[in-house]
Amino acid sequence: MIHPHRRRFAALATGILLVAGLSLAAPASAATAASSAAASQTPLVVNARWGGHPTFDRIVIDLQGYVPPVTVTPVAQLVYDGSGKPVPLAGKYFLEIRLNPAAAHDDAGNNVYHGPKLQKINLPKLKGIAMTGDYEGYVTFGAAFDTIPYYRAYTLHSPERFVVDISHVNR
Structure with missing residues (x-):
């Protein structure tokens, strides 16, 4: 049986990693979208x-x-x-x-x-x-x-x- 404190810690750690991953992914995808928009604009x-x-x-x-x-x-x-x-x-x-x-x-x-x-x-x-x-x-x-x-x-x-x-x- 998993101790309740460990379960809470695991859930908290998973949430932090998930949020960190999303925040790191957002600027990268935003940068990609911005560079795609710049490349599609007529020079x-x-x-x-x-x-x-x-x-x-x-x-x-x-x-x-x-x-x-x-x-x-x-x-x-x-x-x-x-x-x-x-x-x-x-x-x-x-x-x-x-x-x-x-x-x-x-x-x-x-x-x-x-x-x-x-x-x-x-x-x-x-x-x-x-x-x-x-x-x-x-x-x-x-x-x-x-x-x-x-x-x-x-x-x-x-x-x-x-x-x-x-x-x-x-x-």
Whole structure:
């Protein structure tokens, strides 16, 4: 026969462990839910910038949230999404940079993108950049070059950004 004090102690200990287990589990599940919600929100494109370096030119697209899948595609001509009108950037070669899912506006329709819409640039390779679309979950940029661009594209974190490095001969 189990002594009544031991039975009370066992019940108390079981209750404490149960409560402790639930309180430890709640923050973990809450954190998981919060990270799932953050991952499901559309990332916002807030800026595009560029810079010249001794052996490469760089394009950086800054984001809030996470870096979504991005495609970088050589195209014969840059056009604005939706209208199909040509983008007035001088060049013989072009890259289209397309982020999806992404937006350059918030849920209320307010613009959150603060970078250039159309910018002539005079770097060794990069001659111009344009934001060519923010439509139905896609944000698109175009980059112009005088010669074939040999590039490397990758993601950097903290802060979140997508980078395209275009190689050139050191001048």
